Amino acid sequence: MAGSTSRDVVGRGLAVLGRAIREQPRIFTVAVAGSVLFGSMVIASAYVVGAVVGDVVVPSIERGSVAAGTLALAAVALFGISVLRVVGIFGRRLGAGYMQYRLQAAYRRRVTRRYLELPLAWHHRNSTGTLLSNANSDVEAAWYPIAPLPFAVGTLVMLVGAVASLFVTDWALALVGLAVFPALFVLNVVYSRRMAPRQARAQRLRAEVSGIAHESFDGALVVKTMGREAQETSRFAGRAGELRDSLISVGRLRGVFDPMLETLPSLGTLAVLVVGTFRLRQGAIGVADLVSVAFLFTVLAFPVRAIGWVLAELPRSVAGWDRLRRVLDATGEMPYGDRELDPADPAPATLTFRDVSFAYEPAEAHLPGAEVLGEVSFTVPAGKTVALVGPTGAGKSTIASLAVRLVDPRSGTVTLDGVDVRELTSASLARTAALVAQVPFIFDDTVRANIALDRPGVSDDDVWAALRLAEADGFVAALPDGLDTMVGERGTSLSGGQRQRLTLARALAGRPRLLVLDDATSAVDPRVEAAILAGLRSADRSGGAPASILVVAYRRATIALADEVIYVEQGRVVARGSHTELLATVPGYADLVTAYEQAEVERVQEQPYDPEADPLHSGLEIEVDR
Known part of the structure; x- marks a missing residue:
C-alpha cells in the first residue's frame, strides 16, 4: 500500500483538494481572487521598481538632481501597489482560513454522525482512541493543505x-525562468512521493498512541489496583517511541528537500543576473529591464514556496483522508423508519420478540459470526414486569440491546405495541423505550444536567420525581449544591450505587413506556433495589414510571417481584413461568439462583455496613464527610 501511495499521492491529493473546492466554491473564489490580486501586484511591483531605478534613479544620479514631480509619482505608484497587495493578502488569508476551519468543522460533524449511525458491532472492532483520532487529527490532516x-x-x-512578461522583456531571460520553475515543480513531486509512506505511518501511529493513552486513562482504576503502572508506561513509551522515530524520519526528509526548494529560486535569481548582465552589454535590454527581472525572481522566491507547501502536505492530507473515508464509507448503519407511536398515549408498551436470532460481527469481516441468540420468543405484556435470568454469556445483555434497537436481529422481529422497531423513527423509539445499562455513565456535569439531558419539557419537578423513584432523592438533596452539584468525570465523586441510581433516574425522567434494566442495580444494596422495583411497579404514569419492565436480574428478591421469569441458556429460552414454578421444575434455574444468592450472602458478610446503601440513611455518609 505504501508503494501505491507513493506513486499516486499527488493525483490523489489533488483529488482531495478538488473535493474541498467543490464543497466550498464561494469561499475558495474569494481566497483565490485575493491571491491573484497579490500575485498581479508582485509582478507590477517588479516592473515599477525597474522603471523607478531605470527612469528615475539612474538619470538622477547622472544629472545630480531629481525632479520632485517624478519622485512623487514613483512614491504614489509604489504606495498604491503596496495597498493592493495588502488587500490581496487579507482576502487570501481570510478566505483560506475560513475555508479550512469550515471544512474541518463539517467533517468532524460528519464523522460523529457516522459514528452514531454505525452499529455497536462496528464500534466493538475499533478502539476509542482510533475513533478520537479520526474525528480530530485525521480531519485536521486531510484539510491541512487548504491554508496554502x-x-x-x-x-x-x-x-x-x-x-509571459519575461518573454516580452527578453527571450534569454524567459528561458532561465522556464528552466527554474519546472525544476522546482519536479523537485516537489519527488519530495511528495517520498514523503507519502512516512506521513501515512505517522498518522497511523498517532491513532495507536491515542488509543493506548485512552485505554490506560479509562482503566486507571485497574492499572492502579493491579500495580500495572510500569507495564502501561512501557507499552505507551514503546509506541510513542515509534511515533517519535516516524516523525524524525519526516523531519529528516524535510531537512534534505527544504534547502533544495529554497535554493532553486535563489539560483534562478543568480542566473538572471549573469545572463542579464551579458544581455545588457549586448544592448538587448536596458537597466530597467534587468532590474525588473532580477527583482521579479527575488520576490517570486517566497510565493513559489506556496506550491511546495501544498505538495509537501499532500501525503499527510491523503493519509488523513484515507482514514476518514474508512469511517464515512463504513457499512452496517441502521436506518430508522417513518412510523410514529402516539406520543400522547400514556399506556405502558408491549414488547414482543418473535423468533429472534442474532450474531455479532467478527473482527475479521470474512469470517462468520458466532450465533449469540437463536429463535428467541417472548412477550413483556403491558404493565407487567418480566425478569430475564441466565448464566453469564447466555445472551441477556444482547436481548436488552435488541429491545431498544441498539442492534438489529439477524432474523425475526422485535416489536413495540405490534410495530417493528426498525419501522419506528428514532424520536418515537427514544420516547417509548429506555435502557439502563450494566455500566453507568455519568457526564462531567451537574446532577440536573445528567438527568434532564436538555430534553424539552423535563422540569426540576420531573427530575425530583425521577430521583424519588430511583431512591436517589435523599443523597442528592444532601449534596452541597443539590441538583447543581458537579459530579466529576464519569461521576468520580459518587459511589457505584449512586451512579446507578442517577442513570436510572435519567431514564425515568423521559417517562418511557418500557424500561429495560440490564443488571442496572447490581451496585445497589438489595433493600434499595427492592424498594426501587416496588416503586416502579406501583407508581402511576403521571409520576413518570414506566408500567412495563424488562429486568436482567440475578438476585432472588428482585426476581421474585417479577410477574414472569424467562430463563435463557446459550442464547435460547429454556423455560418461562413464575419464580416459584421455575425453582421447582428447572434444575439449572434453581442451581443458578441459589448460587447467586449464596454469593450475595457471602459478599454482604464480608463487607462492613454501608449507611449510604441504607434507604433510611441515604444522606448520612455525606454528612459524615462534611
Missing part, C-alpha cells in the same frame, strides 16, 4: 504572468 492552497493557485497564475 489559494496562495499556490494565485502563484500559478502569477508564474504564467511572470513567464
